[in-house]
Amino acid sequence: MATGRTHRPATRSRGIPEATVARLPLYLRALTALSERSVPTVSSEELAAAAGVNSAKLRKDFSYLGSYGTRGVGYDVEYLVYQISRELGLTQDWPVVIVGIGNLGAALANYGGFASRGFRVAALIDADPAMAGKPVAGIPVQHTDDLEKIIKDNGVSIGVIATPAGAAQQVCDRLVAAGVTSILNFAPTVLSVPDGVDVRKVDLSIELQILAFHEQRKAGEETAAGDGGLPAAAPRGVAADTSADQGPDGDVPAVMPA
Numbered sequence: 001m002a003t004g005r006t007h008r009p010a011t012r013s014r015g016i017p018e019a020t021v022a023r024l025p026l027y028l029r030a031l032t033a034l035s036e037r038s039v040p041t042v043s044s045e046e047l048a049a050a051a052g053v054n055s056a057k058l059r060k061d062f063s064y065l066g067s068y069g070t071r072g073v074g075y076d077v078e079y080l081v082y083q084i085s086r087e088l089g090l091t092q093d094w095p096v097v098i099v100g101i102g103n104l105g106a107a108l109a110n111y112g113g114f115a116s117r118g119f120r121v122a123a124l125i126d127a128d129p130a131m132a133g134k135p136v137a138g139i140p141v142q143h144t145d146d147l148e149k150i151i152k153d154n155g156v157s158i159g160v161i162a163t164p165a166g167a168a169q170q171v172c173d174r175l176v177a178a179g180v181t182s183i184l185n186f187a188p189t190v191l192s193v194p195d196g197v198d199v200r201k202v203d204l205s206i207e208l209q210i211l212a213f214h215e216q217r218k219a220g221e222e223t224a225a226g227d228g229g230l231p232a233a234a235p236r237g238v239a240a241d242t243s244a245d246q247g248p249d250g251d252v253p254a255v256m257p258a
């Protein structure tokens with residue numbers, strides 16, 4: 001039984017390391033922005049800067065995709081978008097269910113960024129009978145009594161949990177029993193899942209706490225500098241790495257099965 005996240009070997013079956021897989025969405029985001037500006041090619045240095053990654057690492061990552069670019073020209077933006085999308089499994093449609101349609105669940109349902117990245121919100125599920133049938137983002141909310149049927153009918157493998165913490169494990173268990181194998185958890189609790197189920201946790205308050213830690217250090221350094229003494233904390237080249245390539249524990253994140 002794995003807790004919170006599943007443990008996978010550092011290298012996936014197709015030979016692409018997990019750390020590379022975790023950076024692919026960063027490249028894709030940068031490449032999509034270039035594509036929207038109709039930029040035809042990009043150098044590894046430019047793309048690395050846009051993605052916030054070291055350029056040698058980027059070239060190594062792309063070598064796993066069999067993409068080496070052309071000397072003096074760089075990488076073909078459209079082709080790389082296609083290659084990375086294919087590698088991440090984004091060239092197919094992924095039906096997603098959101099469970100818990102309160103403030104957060106409704107905001108997620110209204111977020112257009114899922115559909116544009118191939119994640120179709122197939123159903124919204126909530127335990128409150130008063131919400132059943134009410135449309136949110138144009139989709140009628142369905143009651144949790146029908147959760148298993150909804151998952152099966154829609155062939156859903158990805159579930160988003162936006163319930164209160166106390167309900168999250170039970171919701172998770174039902175999703176997994178119904179066939180969901182990837183869970184994005186917004187509830188502030190650690191979920192237990194069987195092997196083979198991937199869990200990604202999003203917690204904005206943890207991100208804020210990390211920023212607060214850095215703010216505190218900065219304030220300490222300023223005070224010490226003002227005193228004319230040594231800095232209270234050694235200056236630390238803190239990479240502003242709040243990107244998704246690191247989980248909150250600094251581990252390489254588990255990824256959704258492609």
Ligand SMILES: NC(=O)c1ccc[n+]([C@@H]2O[C@H](COP(=O)([O-])OP(=O)(O)OC[C@H]3O[C@@H](n4cnc5c(N)ncnc54)[C@H](O)[C@@H]3O)[C@@H](O)[C@H]2O)c1
Nearest residue numbers: 100101102103104126127128163164165167187202203204
């Ligand atoms: N990860 C983050 O950064 C972040 C940010 C905000 C909120 N949250 C968390 O997200 C969750 C939702 O927050 P919110 O503000 O939307 O709360 P909310 O109270 O507005 O909504 C919760 C919804 O879940 C439903 N629900 C309760 N038990 C359920 C169950 N067993 N099955 C299905 N639905 C159930 C409720 O009927 C309600 O509609 C909380 O756990 C909160 O702590 C996380």
